[in-house]
Amino acid sequence: MNLSRSRSVPVAALVLIVAASAHSQVPPARIIMGGRAAVLVADAVYAFPSARSRVITVGGGDQGLGTFLQELDPSYPSKPVLDRNAAAEVYAAYRPDLAIFKSALKRGVGGALESLGIRVHYLDLETPEDYYRDLEGLGRILGEPSRAAELVAYYKGVVETAARISAGASRKPRVLVVQAVGDAWEVPPASWMQTRIVEMAGGVPVWIGANPGEGWARVGLEQVAAWNPDVLLVIDYRRGVDEAVARMRADPRFSLLAAGKSGMIRGFPQDFFSWDQPDTRWALGLLWTVKTLHPDRSGTLSLEAEARRFYRVLYGFDDAAFDRAVRPRLTGDHGIR
Amino acid sequence: MASGSADAPRPAGRVRAAGLWAAAFLLFALALLAGRYPNPGFLDLRLLASDDLARTILLSVRLPRVLAAALLGAVLAASGNAFQMVFSNPLVEPGFLGVSQGAAFGAALALVLGFRHDLAVSGSAFVFALAGLGASAALARRFRFGGWVLRLVLAGIAVSAFFSSALAWVKYAADPLRELPDIAYWTLGGLSGIGWKRLAVVAPIALASLAALRAAGWRLSILSLEDSASFSLGARPGRERALVLAAAVAGVASMTAVSGIVSWAGLIVPHAARLLVGADGRRSMPASIALGAAFLMACDALSRSLLPGELPLGVTTAFLGTAGFTALLLGRVVTVVR
Amino acid sequence: MLEYRQVCLRYPEGDRDAVAGFSLSVPEGSVRALLGPNGSGKSTLLLAALGWMRPRAGEVLLAGRPVSAWSPGERARKAAHLSQIERVSFTYEVLEFVLMGRAPHLAPLAEPDEGDEERARAALDALGIGDFARRHVTALSGGELQLVRLARCLVQEAPLVLLDEPTAALDPANALRVADALASLAREGRTVVFSTHDAALAAYASDSVVLIREGRLLASGPSAEILTPELLSRTFAVPFGVSGAPSPFVTGSSIRAAGGGRGSGSWPR
Numbered sequence: 001m002n003l004s005r006s007r008s009v010p011v012a013a014l015v016l017i018v019a020a021s022a023h024s025q026v027p028p029a030r031i032i033m034g035g036r037a038a039v040l041v042a043d044a045v046y047a048f049p050s051a052r053s054r055v056i057t058v059g060g061g062d063q064g065l066g067t068f069l070q071e072l073d074p075s076y077p078s079k080p081v082l083d084r085n086a087a088a089e090v091y092a093a094y095r096p097d098l099a100i101f102k103s104a105l106k107r108g109v110g111g112a113l114e115s116l117g118i119r120v121h122y123l124d125l126e127t128p129e130d131y132y133r134d135l136e137g138l139g140r141i142l143g144e145p146s147r148a149a150e151l152v153a154y155y156k157g158v159v160e161t162a163a164r165i166s167a168g169a170s171r172k173p174r175v176l177v178v179q180a181v182g183d184a185w186e187v188p189p190a191s192w193m194q195t196r197i198v199e200m201a202g203g204v205p206v207w208i209g210a211n212p213g214e215g216w217a218r219v220g221l222e223q224v225a226a227w228n229p230d231v232l233l234v235i236d237y238r239r240g241v242d243e244a245v246a247r248m249r250a251d252p253r254f255s256l257l258a259a260g261k262s263g264m265i266r267g268f269p270q271d272f273f274s275w276d277q278p279d280t281r282w283a284l285g286l287l288w289t290v291k292t293l294h295p296d297r298s299g300t301l302s303l304e305a306e307a308r309r310f311y312r313v314l315y316g317f318d319d320a321a322f323d324r325a326v327r328p329r330l331t332g333d334h335g336i337r
Numbered sequence: 338m339a340s341g342s343a344d345a346p347r348p349a350g351r352v353r354a355a356g357l358w359a360a361a362f363l364l365f366a367l368a369l370l371a372g373r374y375p376n377p378g379f380l381d382l383r384l385l386a387s388d389d390l391a392r393t394i395l396l397s398v399r400l401p402r403v404l405a406a407a408l409l410g411a412v413l414a415a416s417g418n419a420f421q422m423v424f425s426n427p428l429v430e431p432g433f434l435g436v437s438q439g440a441a442f443g444a445a446l447a448l449v450l451g452f453r454h455d456l457a458v459s460g461s462a463f464v465f466a467l468a469g470l471g472a473s474a475a476l477a478r479r480f481r482f483g484g485w486v487l488r489l490v491l492a493g494i495a496v497s498a499f500f501s502s503a504l505a506w507v508k509y510a511a512d513p514l515r516e517l518p519d520i521a522y523w524t525l526g527g528l529s530g531i532g533w534k535r536l537a538v539v540a541p542i543a544l545a546s547l548a549a550l551r552a553a554g555w556r557l558s559i560l561s562l563e564d565s566a567s568f569s570l571g572a573r574p575g576r577e578r579a580l581v582l583a584a585a586v587a588g589v590a591s592m593t594a595v596s597g598i599v600s601w602a603g604l605i606v607p608h609a610a611r612l613l614v615g616a617d618g619r620r621s622m623p624a625s626i627a628l629g630a631a632f633l634m635a636c637d638a639l640s641r642s643l644l645p646g647e648l649p650l651g652v653t654t655a656f657l658g659t660a661g662f663t664a665l666l667l668g669r670v671v672t673v674v675r
Numbered sequence: 676m677l678e679y680r681q682v683c684l685r686y687p688e689g690d691r692d693a694v695a696g697f698s699l700s701v702p703e704g705s706v707r708a709l710l711g712p713n714g715s716g717k718s719t720l721l722l723a724a725l726g727w728m729r730p731r732a733g734e735v736l737l738a739g740r741p742v743s744a745w746s747p748g749e750r751a752r753k754a755a756h757l758s759q760i761e762r763v764s765f766t767y768e769v770l771e772f773v774l775m776g777r778a779p780h781l782a783p784l785a786e787p788d789e790g791d792e793e794r795a796r797a798a799l800d801a802l803g804i805g806d807f808a809r810r811h812v813t814a815l816s817g818g819e820l821q822l823v824r825l826a827r828c829l830v831q832e833a834p835l836v837l838l839d840e841p842t843a844a845l846d847p848a849n850a851l852r853v854a855d856a857l858a859s860l861a862r863e864g865r866t867v868v869f870s871t872h873d874a875a876l877a878a879y880a881s882d883s884v885v886l887i888r889e890g891r892l893l894a895s896g897p898s899a900e901i902l903t904p905e906l907l908s909r910t911f912a913v914p915f916g917v918s919g920a921p922s923p924f925v926t927g928s929s930i931r932a933a934g935g936g937r938g939s940g941s942w943p944r
Contacts, residue, residue: 036513085509181522183455183530187646210645216518217646220529221398225390226374238515253397256390425764552784559775561765565758569725570831571751571779616765619786 027054027143028098028119032091034059034082035105039273040125043280044134045100046072047151047314048142056094060084068272071325072315088112098141126278127196131155154313158283159200162290165298166202173293175203176229176259177268177276179216180236180244185224186216193278193285194235201290203231221253231293232259234267235276241267241332266292269332271307284310288334304336353613354620357627361407364631368403368638369395377642397532404540405531406637407630409592410602412543414629415550416585417603418610418621422561423578424486430604431589434489434582435496437600439469440593442500445507445520455535458523459594465500466590470582472496485564485575525649526597528637539591546588547626553581554622561618599633599651601658606632609665632658676835676866677701677724677754682733684719684890692731693719694890701868703834706861708877708898709870711887712911717870718759720887721837724868725756737835751779755833757824759840763812769823770795770808776830791830798826801859803852817844825853829860836860838869842876847923854880854924872911878902879924886910 031054033041038060045051052073059082070076082090088109091099096118101110103122110120121141124130132152139148166172175198178185187207188194198205206227211217224232232254236244245267254260268276268285275285287306291298311317311326330336370379374394384391416431432438443465447458476492477485504524511517550557556577559567564574589603610624636653678701684694694716701707709717722728723735726742735742738753745753755776763772770792777791787795799805802822812820821844828836841857842850857867857880871877877884877898884901886893888910894901907915 084513179518181518182458183532183535184522184527184647185529186518186522207645212646218522218527218529219645220373220641220647222372222374222394222641223645223647225394225398226376228390238519253393256393422765425762427764555786556778556784558765558767558771559778562763562775563758563761565722565725565727565756566761568727568747569751569754569756569758570775571748573747611765615771616767617771 029054030094030096031055031098031100032057032094032096033100034086034091035101035109036060036084037102037104040279041100041102041123042069044123044125045138047280048138048144048147049316050144051142056096057082059086059091088116092116092118126193128155128159151314155283158286162200162286165290165294165301169202169294169297172202172204173230174206175231175233175293176206176224176227177233177235180234184218186218187211188216189214193282194276197276197282197286197289200286201293203293225257228258230258231264231266232257233289234265235274237274241270245333267332269330269334271326271329280314303334307336350614350620354624357613357624357631361627361631364634365403365407368406368634369399371638371642372399373642373645401533401536402528402531402637403634405528405536405595406633408540408543409596409599410629410631410633411547411626412588412592413599413603414606414610414625415547415622416589418607418625419550419557419581419585421607422557422618423581425561426486427608430600431585432600432603433497434473434493435469435500436466436586436589437593437598438497438500438504440466440590441524441598442504442507444523445504448516448519449507449511462594463590466593467586469496469500470586523597526599526651527640527647527649528596529647531595535595539595542591543588546584549584551622551626554618557581557618557622596650599654601654602629602633605658605662609662612665676703676738677868678736679720680733680736682723682735683731684716684723684728685731692890697892699885699892699895701866703866704861704864705883706857706867706881708881708884709868709887710872710874710877710884710910712872715887716890717887718839721756721839721868721870724837725754726750748779751831751833753833754835754837755828755831756837757828757839757841759843761824766811766813768808769810769812772812772823773798773827773830776827779831795830798830801829802826802856818846818849821845822849825856835866838867840871841869842871842873850876851923874902874907875922875924
């Protein structure tokens with residue numbers, strides 16, 4: 001009797017350990033995403049093909065979000081659409097076994113779901129380092145670690161390409177990135193992806209120090225003139241960047257800036273989403289920026305080829321799919337015909 | 338009994354009034370020279386001869402902006418003075434009858450509905466500002482208790498609260514990436530993007546409003562009396578009040594449509610003007626106009642020059658306004674008022 | 676000048692008539708006192724003469740036409756009204772305040788000129804408060820404000836002057852000053868109707884007295900006939916007798932009685 005009891009404990013423990021590790025190795029079957037910035041999360045998660053069919057719903061009924069995900073998952077339109085501000089209960093009603101949110105939602109709906117016993121995974125996705133880490137994390141959770149490694153290698157390769165091109169430049173161009181808001185312009189905080197992109201592309205972000213806050217900060221035209229950057233990159237999430245750039249070029253006040261005189265007012269490209277954001281497309285944003293800043297040193301860099309490669313690697317688009325879905329949506333000064 | 342500055346001679350008031358206009362012109366010049374190009378501080382005039390960009394900045398960026406600030410300040414102060422006299426209440430300001438909140442809601446609504454064009458947003462703000470006034474007036478008429486002042490004030494509070502909650506809902510429903518920044522930019526107030534084109538659209542209305550309020554200066558003193566008194570002096574209190582308020586609100590709405598919500602100026606500047614030149618509308622109205630213009634030119638210059646990033650105009654007006662007003666109150670001998 | 680014909684007046688929130696079946700004719704150049712207790716309708720009658728209240732029945736005629744038929748400007752040039760109390764919210768100077776009385780003579784957006792200012796000063800001097808000109812109205816005592824308001828009323832230069840309890844807040848000296856001012860108005864040919872509950876003032880300053888109780892005319896006639904203890908007791912529901920204290924309103928000493936003995940514009944202070 002003593003012998004059987006003393007042996008049953010380690011046996012039971014072994015069984016439990018095996019069971020636990022087996023459980024964690026089973027990929028989640030019902031995934032939900034949502035909340036604000038769901039687009040960033042969704043684009044990252046959908047880079048893992050196995051996850052697409054397992055996503056039950058993506059909250060945040062933003063028009064653009066659905067348009068792209070539809071391309072990757074034809075059954076997407078039939079999936080329920082939740083409100084961007086849906087509460088934890090609504091998500092829980094779908095009985096997910098995994099919820100993926102931006103880390104900002106930890107205190108809100110994420111925390112609420114955790115307290116309901118649902119597993120929640122958070123992504124930061126603000127900087128390149130975040131991307132490496134978050135992609136690896138997603139690989140682990142979704143049971144596709146090799147896919148994660150492939151993606152991380154892709155991104156690191158892009159960063160190296162940019163570094164190589166910009167390394168030999170004799171002079172670092174002074175760059176200003178502005179978002180057109182109404183009649184004014186705003187600059188991003190120093191910690192955001194836009195600043196990182198400019199730095200990685202071998203430019204000097206002139207607006208560092210002008211924005212102490214956590215969001216976009218307004219600057220006047222005078223300040224833009226005082227900085228007088230060599231290159232002015234324009235973002236417009238609302239009207240379409242081509243219109244904003246055309247307005248600026250036609251505006252006599254801008255024509256006297258260095259960037260205006262040298263024709264270096266450029267619009268950040270967009271397809272489904274603008275390439276400047278910490279969306280998966282930041283790689284394209286970086287490549288475009290380095291080509292714009294160092295045109296003479298990036299002769300071998302074809303933006304079109306890189307765009308096709310991005311969509312092929314990340315989302316499995318072949319040329320026909322790219323021509324059908326992505327190319328017609330391209331705006332900005334991408335140079336792709 | 339009576340005490341205080343009982344027999345201050347009238348020339349002092351005239352001198353002060355002239356001083357206010359001088360201050361306004363001086364501030365106009367200073368504001369034109371202040372900025373961040375090429376360095377933070379005042380522009381070296383010699384640069385104008387050699388630097389194309391400096392000339393452009395002065396004429397195409399600063400000049401319309403300083404003029405807009407002057408116009409905005411003048412309109413807010415004149416309307417504030419008119420409101421305070423018409424309501425016989427020194428605590429009201431032009432926006433309180435649902436005008437400010439209505440304008441903010443109108444702008445936000447246009448943005449959320451997808452109208453990106455500035456004219457649409459400004460137009461919507463203008464329309465809803467007037468709607469706020471109309472709603473307050475209509476609501477006040479249906480109340481069954483209290484004098485007209487109480488009824489209008491309560492109606493104004495209700496309408497402002499309604500638009501304020503509607504605005505909160507619009508902000509909640511707005512796309513955080515595409516629409517919310519525009520809305521936030523609008524409600525914080527500022528003259529960042531103002532150019533000659535937009536100024537030319539709103540300036541006529543604002544100037545007309547100022548002219549009307551200036552002309553009505555003395556009449557406002559009469560309207561500030563109790564209704565039976567102004568009636569016995571031959572006024573039609575209700576109708577004249579409505580006309581004055583409409584003129585005031587038209588000016589405020591037109592400028593708010595391009596500048597967003599700028600509060601405090603309409604409340605504090607008329608007080609200061611009255612403290613300096615006397616309460617009579619003939620003097621307090623032009624003084625409000627001059628002081629309002631000067632005040633807002635100063636605030637806008639600070640907003641755009643102090644830091645690389647622009648400060649919201651409403652923040653600067655609140656700081657400077659309360660500081661200046663406190664200084665003014667502390668510095669004067671206050672008459673004992675029954 | 677002013678005529679009430681079977682006038683009934685009721686306040687919007689009232690359930691009874693404040694004034695019922697009231698008829699009175701006030702000829703030009705006379706001084707009428709409306710004498711009655713609080714709430715008897717005196718103020719209401721004056722407001723009706725101003726046009727501020729519309730009669731529920733009957734009509735009020737001002738210079739031969741119904742009050743409502745006059746445009747506000749014309750009416751203000753015909754009749755000036757002084758209410759019992761007035762709240763002033765802004766620190767106007769006394770001279771500015773009195774100057775507002777010139778409004779009916781100016782175009783809607785016109786401003787007063789030096790001529791108007793002289794008239795305002797003269798009105799202040801006539802009431803003996805010429806040195807108030809630069810003081811702030813909010814710094815005045817109740818009585819001083821009353822005099823200033825009266826000056827504003829006078830500067831309106833209207834042929835009919837309606838005053839609601841003009842001496843209510845005044846000390847004897849100022850009350851006498853006001854009473855004499857009323858009398859001098861009448862000497863200029865203007866018509867004065869004032870309400871009061873001070874029988875002595877009524878006797879002193881008016882040609883004839885109208886007794887009002889509960890919105891109805893009780894009696895009307897020369898003060899000597901009307902101001903009897905019996906009638907006064909009935910009017911005020913309180914016994915009236917001879918007072919133990921002297922009063923400034925000594926019968927027979929008013930300038931009307933004396934036929935204009937005292938010089939105008941230099942009242943004793």
